[in-house]
Amino acid sequence: MMLRLRVNPAVWCSVPISHFTSLPLTPSILRPLLRRHNPRLFLTRFSASSAVHNTSLSSSSKPLSDADFLPFLSCSMPTYPLKVAVLLSGGVDSSVALRLLHAAGHSCTAFYLKIWFQEDFENFWSECPWDDDLKYAKAVCDQVDVPLEVVHLTEEYWRNVVSYIIEEYRCGRTPNPDVLCNTRIKFGAFMDAISNMEFDYVASGHYANVIHPSADQMDKPSVLELSKDMVKDQTYFLSHLSQNQLKRLLFPLGCIPKDEVRKLAAKFNLPNKDRKDSQGICFLGKIKFSEFVARHIGEDEGVILEAESGDFLGKHRGFWFYTIGQRQGLRLPGGPWYVVEKDIKNNVVFVSRNYFSFDKRRRVFRVGSLKWLSGFPPDQFTELQCKVRHGPSFYSCNLTMEHSEDGHEDVAVVHLSEDDQGLAAGQFAAFYKGRSCIGSGVILESWDDQGFPVCQKAIENAQMEDKSKLGKPIKIKVKPESGMKESKAKDDTEIHDKLRNEEATVVEQIREVSPDEAMATPSMKWLGSLKKKLLQIF
Template sequence: MLRVVVSTLPALRPLLRRRPLLNPKPPTRSRLPQRTFRALSSSAPPATPAPSAAGVGEAVEVEEHLTRCAAAGRAPLRVAVLVSGGVDSSVALRLLHAAGHRCTAFYLKIWFQEDFRNFWSECPWDEDLKYAQAVCDKIDVPLEVVHLSDEYWNHVVSHIINEYRCGRTPNPDVLCNTRIKFGAFLEAIENLGFDYIASGHYAHVVHPSVENTDAPSLLQLSKDKIKDQTYFLSHLSQSQLRRLLFPLGCIKKDEVRRLAAQMGLPNQGRKDSQGICFLGKVKFSEFVERHIGEMEGIILEAESGDYLGNHRGFWFYTIGQRQGLRLAGGPWYVVEKDVQNNVVFVSRNYYSLDKRRCTFRVGSLNWFDDSGPGNSERLKCKVRHSPEFHDCTVTKEHTEENGDVLVVHLSEDDQGLAAGQFAVFYREDLCLGSGIILDSWDEMSFPVCSRALEIARLEDKSSLGKPVRIINLEHIVKPEQEAIKAA
């Protein structure tokens, strides 16, 4: 039987009671007030020897380099540790405990996690919370369960729905970090005496020394470049960043797995979670259909204007998408969308050299250092969460519509530029910050022919008749070829 924890922290008790979902409100970016940097907790007791890395009575050595990103040199601190029941957050908690910090674990229950009966026959978070509780019991660390469903709806889910209705492609994981995990939650515990919030993210935060508290905290790439999650953390404010610890920033994933086994953690063999943070086992198409609905539209070939088939609504598709089009003669790729007329344009030539994209604009800029990058500075950037970087040059501009923007010129082309996604900028291993992709607007954007544009604007599309049947000639075997194969 799962033990549901009742918080002993008075400030969190209102968040433990389930409240009805509020009407969606315009999402606001959480901006915490500037807080004086505290290297040590004034309420912390004198330092004590670090506990063993296993459990009570189990002697497992933790090498010094493994606790470097856990701020072992500043122990003891009071740390609020976000746990999910997964291996990463559990090892992060164990390393902080081993470094000598006073830890309290927190499990956040957010979107869908109490309305699961609409989608599943069993509770989607029950197993996660059981594992989190088992890990905390082994280490003898208290676990608090915090409800943030309303906050998640108001500041993440409603924004995602509105963005898809406008034809853009938002990133819910970036918003979840900024507005919930290190936004609403950080604000909820602001007056409880915690020095830092920690989690199992693969990233490294370098905080200023006690002698230089006015300097900004820095976000650096983790040691594991494949698992690195600085992309998802790039839109945090400086006041949020300076309150964070990421103990896994100095460790690679395979070493985390080894540590989980060495520490005897109950979830050591558990698989990593995949997909969008709030969906769990719900398919993305089901989420979109439930909250936006369906509206039949047509699919046109961008180069010819040929009518190829129908779709359920432009919001189910993003630029560069290949899966789910159900068109013969492909592969086909989504290359443009007409939001006003609910038309999706596709092409089989998405990767042809004359249709590549290398210039785009970025707005809603956020820099960890107020100055940001220099004008015409050469940087590295990511336009999606992956280990891959683009070399780029950035130019600053100011527009009436979007305020300060960056014009980004990539050194090589990228076909996956989608409005609404984040572009994140780096100077070597240092993450400078990020912005939201507004559009791709250079002369090499994917062209849509005039015939296709005219058909898209037709009010009565029933006159188009039946879709054109496209055959992929590469898969047709001629009689003479059959004869050669037979011989």
């Protein structure tokens, strides 16, 4: 069966994020998912005959008693039956979310989003895991007789996410595809595709919690809160949603830590219970990101200069292959070397071995394309918390609002409580008040006029029209072993101190807003794991 929906495709044209706002949805208490403008979409029923079967996946699950799943239903609205559209990827998280909603008594329909590439990447399709994803998704649905639909969103994904990513990298910025995918595709174009099916809510396997107002307070906004699992929490990736999108969402895993989700997968005897979590950018599959960038932006050889000396160290394939803080792919001896600045006009990448020195850290930056989840700016811009990347750590922060140079939008000047080394233009900064995520914006190029200090000689060499005059790359001297050990010891001390500060900050912030210590306190297990990984990197 195929259902074809057609409306005006011009609405979702590819525009800069600074000009992007979600199109408003008509409010409704009983049936929130109403029609709004969207491009042409296709929905296809995924029948048993079209599935790629594997007999080892078809084992039936042992029936569970109420005592097995009732403690895990608090984020699944179990009080009365609902009609729920469930985004199912074939992974463990979304599969457990589906089973919890089914256990809560809701009428569920599963949807798998196909966002594969256009013609120029056909040769990669055989390497991508979509067939396996669909096989697992179908097997999960078969266990509880839930229908599975396949939604084809290739064109929409290309126009609203991939093309934007390409343009941002071409301009030297580092976009976040996960935030864009949630805003524009999963809870944007997909909601449009099912707008006439009268679902009460759309659910997914995200680690976040949405607190909806009671029936007698429907004029109040829905609130996005941190999940119980502070390490897996994905509110950062959901921070740019609109209130109209948020009001329609359910996240059953928001009240459950990741290790319990794995245990539930085993109890449900899910066919994918032992499947590893997916990594990387969702639309790439097994394609290397560098191959994707090379295919769509190309290559343009440029020079690598040391920021402190201006020395010519080597060559690169194009500044768009590198982001601030990157250490992989430079292929320079005597490191580790880090990308610290980029000259977009002259296609020059500046690097340094002193990326983590105190005098080169930033705590003030600007954020544009602001979107507040309530639909309105917060009452106060002080005593907030901020995430500048996905992860369990927060900064305390204050915001100062000002108008952008073109006067078309507000810009927030963010003052962090401590320094951060890896601020990258194009990434998102998400803001929090206690446990509630209140909104986010895009980090702009201009911080407080204090980028990494590039010396005058490096600037002059970068501006040199004929780079052949630089001669051959210098022979890089390896740092003395004693100096390296001293530097590593200093870095280790800084990391230990930062971890202790992060633990204290997170616990203190959340204790202020919630008496539930089980929900608030980050375990020492993940702190130890985080410290171990950081020490391995540095």
